[in-house]
Amino acid sequence: MLPDISQKVLTQQLRELEDDGIIDRQVLGDRAPFKVVYSLTETGRSxxxxxxxxxxxxxxxxxxxxxxxxxxxxxxxxxxxxxx
Incomplete structure (x- = not known):
């Protein structure tokens, strides 16, 4: 986790990047605690x-x-x- 950013701001930024097609979000597991993995899309890599x-x-x-x-x-x- 980034120490100088709040969880709320981090979540908001990740959602915006996902909405813009820069990153993909994948939720792993079928029950809590879930693991969330982010990866760059082709657009993000570009x-x-x-x-x-x-x-x-x-x-x-x-x-x-x-x-x-x-x-x-x-x-x-x-x-x-x-x-x-």
Whole structure:
């Protein structure tokens, strides 16, 4: 779970991503406690290269600003791009 986000906000964001066709939601099990698994759709996977480029662009702009430090190794993006 993401520590800096409430359960309500996380659920809302996941529902919006599902409604937009970016992720699929699968409920596993026939009784509580259920396990919910999310995965990227083809549309979601197609956003990988775009999001990486946007992240790199943002880092370049941030480096032009005084007193701004960016730490990002792009590990999540790299993993996504490997699956494309």
């Amino acid at each position: 956003l990988g290269k775009i999001l990486l480029q946007m992240s790199l662009w943002g880092e370049q702009r941030a480096n032009e600003l005084p007193n701004v430090e960016i730490e990002n190794d792009h590990a999540g993006f790299n993993h996504l791009l490997e699956t494309l």
